[in-house]
Amino acid sequence: MQIQMVVFSAPKAGSAPGEWEDRACGGAVTGRPGQHPSGARLIVVDGATEAYDAQRWVDQLVTSFAPTAGATSAPRLERAAMRAWFALMQDRWALESPGVFDSVIEERKFTEVGSFATLLGCEVDGLDGREPRWHAVALGDTVLFHVRDCRLLATFPPLGPDDFGSRPEGVSTLRSRLDRMSDRLLIGRGTLAAGDCLFAATDAMAHWIIRAAARDEEMVWAVLSAIAHPVVFGRLVDDQRRVGNRAERMKNDDVTLLRLRLLADDPELLVTCL
Amino acid sequence: MYDKDISRTDPGCIVFLLDRSDSMKQQWGSSQETLAEGAARALNEILLEVCFRSQGEPGKARHYFDVGIFGYGMRPVAGGEGVESAFGGALAGRPMVGLPELRDKPIAVREVPSSDLGAPPSRVPVWVEPVYGFRTPMCQAMAVAGGHIYDWVTAHPASFPPIIINITDGMVTDSPNSGATLEEWARRLTSLQTSDGPALLFNIFLSPAHGGGVLFPASARGLPAPGPNLFGISSPLPPLMIANAGHAGFAVEAGARGFGFNADSRMLVSFLEIGTRVELRD
Numbered sequence: 001m002q003i004q005m006v007v008f009s010a011p012k013a014g015s016a017p018g019e020w021e022d023r024a025c026g027g028a029v030t031g032r033p034g035q036h037p038s039g040a041r042l043i044v045v046d047g048a049t050e051a052y053d054a055q056r057w058v059d060q061l062v063t064s065f066a067p068t069a070g071a072t073s074a075p076r077l078e079r080a081a082m083r084a085w086f087a088l089m090q091d092r093w094a095l096e097s098p099g100v101f102d103s104v105i106e107e108r109k110f111t112e113v114g115s116f117a118t119l120l121g122c123e124v125d126g127l128d129g130r131e132p133r134w135h136a137v138a139l140g141d142t143v144l145f146h147v148r149d150c151r152l153l154a155t156f157p158p159l160g161p162d163d164f165g166s167r168p169e170g171v172s173t174l175r176s177r178l179d180r181m182s183d184r185l186l187i188g189r190g191t192l193a194a195g196d197c198l199f200a201a202t203d204a205m206a207h208w209i210i211r212a213a214a215r216d217e218e219m220v221w222a223v224l225s226a227i228a229h230p231v232v233f234g235r236l237v238d239d240q241r242r243v244g245n246r247a248e249r250m251k252n253d254d255v256t257l258l259r260l261r262l263l264a265d266d267p268e269l270l271v272t273c274l
Numbered sequence: 275m276y277d278k279d280i281s282r283t284d285p286g287c288i289v290f291l292l293d294r295s296d297s298m299k300q301q302w303g304s305s306q307e308t309l310a311e312g313a314a315r316a317l318n319e320i321l322l323e324v325c326f327r328s329q330g331e332p333g334k335a336r337h338y339f340d341v342g343i344f345g346y347g348m349r350p351v352a353g354g355e356g357v358e359s360a361f362g363g364a365l366a367g368r369p370m371v372g373l374p375e376l377r378d379k380p381i382a383v384r385e386v387p388s389s390d391l392g393a394p395p396s397r398v399p400v401w402v403e404p405v406y407g408f409r410t411p412m413c414q415a416m417a418v419a420g421g422h423i424y425d426w427v428t429a430h431p432a433s434f435p436p437i438i439i440n441i442t443d444g445m446v447t448d449s450p451n452s453g454a455t456l457e458e459w460a461r462r463l464t465s466l467q468t469s470d471g472p473a474l475l476f477n478i479f480l481s482p483a484h485g486g487g488v489l490f491p492a493s494a495r496g497l498p499a500p501g502p503n504l505f506g507i508s509s510p511l512p513p514l515m516i517a518n519a520g521h522a523g524f525a526v527e528a529g530a531r532g533f534g535f536n537a538d539s540r541m542l543v544s545f546l547e548i549g550t551r552v553e554l555r556d
Contacts, residue, residue: 014283049554050327102333104383104397105322109329167521252279 001127001194002263003028003040008233009256013241021047022202022256023058025066029125039125039132041067041074044142044258046202048116048170052106056096057115057173061089065121077123077137083182086171093173114173118142120200124192124260132192132262139185140168143206145199146190150221152213153196156188161214164207194264197225204253208240211248224259233257275471276434276512279553284433286339287370287426288324288550290317291415292360293442293480295347298406300443303484303538309443310404312539313480317343317402317441320546321376325399327554328373335374338554342370342422346415348407355408357418362403369422376401410444413451416459420466423473427466436473438463439532439549441542443480445500460507474512476532476549477504478542487536489545490519492529501535508533518548 005027011020026042043065047054064073064085075085093115101107118140126132136144138157141164146154169184192198201209213220227233240250280286298310305312321341328335345360351367352358359369363381371379380399388396423436449456466473479501481487488497494505508531511519519526522544534545 012281014281049330052329053332054330098332103377104399105325105335105377106329106332108322108397109326113326165517246277 001036001132002266003037003124003127004261004263005040005042005258007256007258008227008230010234010237010254012254013238013252015254020254021049021054021058022254023047023062024200024256024258025062026258026260027067029067036128038128039123040127040260041065041123042121042200042258042260044120044200044202044256045171046118046140046142046254046256048118050113051115051117052109052113052173054115054117057093058117060092060096061117061119061171064089064092077121077135077187079182079185079187082137082185083178086178086181087175089171090173090175090178116170116172118168118170118203120144122198122200124198124262127262133189134192134198135187135189137185137187139181140170141203141206143201143203143209144188145201145206145209146192147197147199147221147225148193148195150218150225152217152221154188154190155210156190157186159206159210161207161211164203168203192262194262196262197221198260199224200258200260202254202256204251205255205257208250215248224257225261227259276514278432278434278468278470280338280434281554282337284430285337285372286434286552287342287423287430287436288339289342289344289370289419289423289436289438290360291412291419291438291440291442292317292343292345292402293347293410293412293440293444294345294360294405294407295410295444295447296407297410297444298347298404300482302480302482305539307539308404308406309480309482310406313441313542314402314404316539316542316546318398318400319543320550321401322399323547324550325373325377328377335377337372337374339373340370340426341373341376342419343402344369344415344419345405346411347409348405350403350405355411357411357415360402360405362401365401370426409447410442411448411451412440412442412446413448413454413456413459415440416456416463417451420459420463423463423466427468427473431468433468433470434552435468435471436466437550437552438473438475439546440475440477441480442477442504443482456503457507464509471512472509474509474532474549475507476545477508478534478537478545479504480542481536481538483536484538487534487538487541489524489534489537489541490526490530490548491533491535492527492531497535504535505531505533514552515548518551522548524548
């Protein structure tokens, strides 16, 4: 089986593209170059607006977690390994701290508040076998949706429309938060089939998906499955941010959607956006 | 109403009215502080917290808020009784200051002992100093602040409405002022509005006695003077601040107002945190 993975993103309206504080990354895990993948690994993180230097923190998390060459620190998706990885990330953050700060406020923000991001990490394995599976960890309100034939099979973490707020759990740079991060880490899993899609979305998109799917599930998954170009995604986000009904409107926040599709065969076309 | 996020495009406005009358020299409960010292400390803490929220990228602060502080009672700069900006140092005399400038221009950075045993002292920026003297010209404070808030809402018509927090320990001594009572001045303040709703006026009454304080009541029943009057001029808490209060562990009833009575120093800090927390966007 093959995977096809794509990431769409949009910064908050009014922000520059460079101010996007989410990150998403993923790819196939292969035994040897040229072979079909045995699995895949992905991560989506959402840096908090009020965090200190959220961009550096989310870059660090994604770089360490993603299946890129040399990412030897990538953790196994189990509680003890994730706890050790959180601690490693905190140590690395501190080691690469500025040392000299612009003001006492910045120094205190760094030491007392630090940085913070929600996390969704996922692995797919068994692509070379009969029953591929997904296995995920989550802290906060970045959400994984498992969809088959435009029907939702699983939402992980299992959040409802009222579960999105301004104080989610997440990965903090503060050592004092390590126990809480480890305790609150959620672990989920599911079984995949050819044609299934996994969607990983940061909170504004996930919240919109959950509310829109409650009205017309088939339409939502059909639309999200068919998006093939960042401009189309950008238009969808713009339109949904402008919806008059607040209950249906997409919150103006950084938006990220990673889509992973399982294919029975090699894709016929390779599309590149330039 | 009250659902607009704070952003650099549409920043918010927080204005503090700080009682600097003679009665603020009283000892605050069993603490070693006067009411004036405790109120100044709480204000400096909340200003630091607001600056924390704005400190995103290294080396720069985001302009999420304009902040004003008006002292009433003693005027340390102009002298005598009246109302003036309570900012000191490089910001002295300024009615309203953006967060990046506020961050860069405290009066001083002082070392205070850490509450953690054995930890080094904390370095604390100071923007407001404790001052007291004369009577309590609260109407005049609302009139002066109102002029600046009028200018602000005119310049920011799409922003979250201004939040005005009045910190006092005494009875108003200048009502009526220019023909208007305190209630009328308060109504004038809360008639200033953006497209997201009218300005919010919250009041907190400090008590030198220990215990018996209430925060965010839904009724003034049983409160001695000036409780009912201050309750009456306080705005209902909008939903996001009811949620803030819930997160902070306060059980808030429907119809709760932004009002505190006979508050101790911890209640003042909670009141300021809950009353100034609005969601930030970009």
